[in-house]
Amino acid sequence: MFGHPQFQTGFTELDDLSASAYGHAVQLGCFDRAAIISVLKLDEPEVDRIEQVLLRMRLLQPRPGDPSVLVPVSPDVAAADLVGPTEHQIRDLMQAVTDVRGKLLSLTPLYFEGRRLRNRFEAFDVITDVDAIQNVLNRLGQTCRKEVLTVQPGGARPSSLLPAARKSAEGMLERGVRMHTIYQHTARGDLATKAYVRDVTALGAEIRTADEVIDRMLIYDRETVFLPVRTCEGGESAGAAIVREPTLVAFLCAVFQHLWDSATPFACDTPKATPATDELKQSILRLMAQGYKDEMVARRLGMSVRTCRRHISEITEELEATSRFQAGYNVAMAGLLGKGPAASAAEWQQPSPPRP
Incomplete structure (x- = not known):
């Protein structure tokens, strides 16, 4: 993940002995190999390893003006020195990600418009x-x-x-x-x-x-x-x-x-299309009951206004009515609209109530 090679390897090697050696170096003000060997009972190869670990972790740095002497630095300074470049790289990457996302998302309206047109x-x-x-x-x-x-x-x-x-x-x-x-x-x-x-x-x-x-x-x-x-x-x-x-x-x-x-x-060979005639009358009555004018009834049933008015005239005559209102009353009393499209022709001749 991180590009700095010392950061990749140093942290995994920061063991207890290295930490103890760092603590003694802080007390002494420098990394005194002889003192650390004496206090921690270590041999030369082990001290060499610890020194390399602390250098990679930036916890030891050469003294200015005397590079042969290694002095301890505080952990926050070491951390800034070690991970600072990586943090800067992360910030650059995050900014790049934000820029790329913003540029791509700016194409969203164009994408959906294209999809709309394509669909x-x-x-x-x-x-x-x-x-x-x-x-x-x-x-x-x-x-x-x-x-x-x-x-x-x-x-x-x-x-x-x-x-x-x-x-x-x-x-x-x-x-x-x-x-x-x-x-x-x-x-x-x-x-x-x-x-x-x-x-x-x-x-x-x-x-x-x-x-x-x-x-x-x-x-x-x-x-x-x-x-x-x-x-x-x-x-x-x-x-x-x-x-x-x-x-x-x-x-x-x-x-x-x-x-x-x-x-x-649609049975063409029947002598008389009685069911269709009855259904047509039912449809006219239903639309009249809903308040539609002759023109709208004719349009919805696919006939001319003249033909529609002729059917309405026949219906009112069969119902013994003299007006649309009385025809509607006679239909309600006879219950014709509740009989469905298969009502027989005889049902159109139900007795009407006395005329006022």
Whole structure:
């Protein structure tokens, strides 16, 4: 540890005889070899060894003007002479350590900023160019190996997009890729969407519907997720966020599974989609009971405001109500909101209380 060679070896040799010889030298005022031999009963080789030990420990030093005479010095002077250079070296090293640590720690903000940017680049990509988004979607659709999970809000899909969607779905299904898609209940009434669903389910896709869903979401092989870009105010802007961070991807997959478990299978060949109609009415009633206006109800259920108002009109007529307030009262009295999404159509015709 210490660089001074005499400090490295002298201390281990400071035995009792050397200490006793030092004490006699202090009494005599010098290191008198003959006196020490006589008092301590030592021989010449032993006195030579003791003298070398005391010199290395700086407890004996030559007398100024007469180097042949060795005189004892106080332990604190000897200590300062022996360890002083080492202490100075330690102070220099400590200062160097402090300087190095300070310079390295000054890079901490730069490091975390770089990590933040790197994590963002590795975990997220935000693409605003529509053509670039489509190119990435096409590539992932072609390279997908196991599974595609999709949430499509907004009711019926635009008919102009269905041919390309059908072609992409057919290619993946023919390769053995599983497809699970969630629409909103309002998609069941669209003929083009029903035709698309009929075609892809015949190839093995599974389609379900729910009253409300989260934002549009596409998950490829539980590794890559597409999400719409949102502004700070919650509005949607042009672009897509591509998520690859494993923890966030796993969370989004769990969100999809939760939606899937509570959704209703999309059966195209049934003569009438009564369960979906009942569930849609339940959803409208629930949102009305929460105080949402017609526009917000329509937006959340993926339908036009005109269609939403037509359903509300039908519901109030079935409940024999003349206003939203009376409709809510009749619903509460009939307990319709407590019957769940599978309530039968007959339950919409519960007797209403007498009109005031």
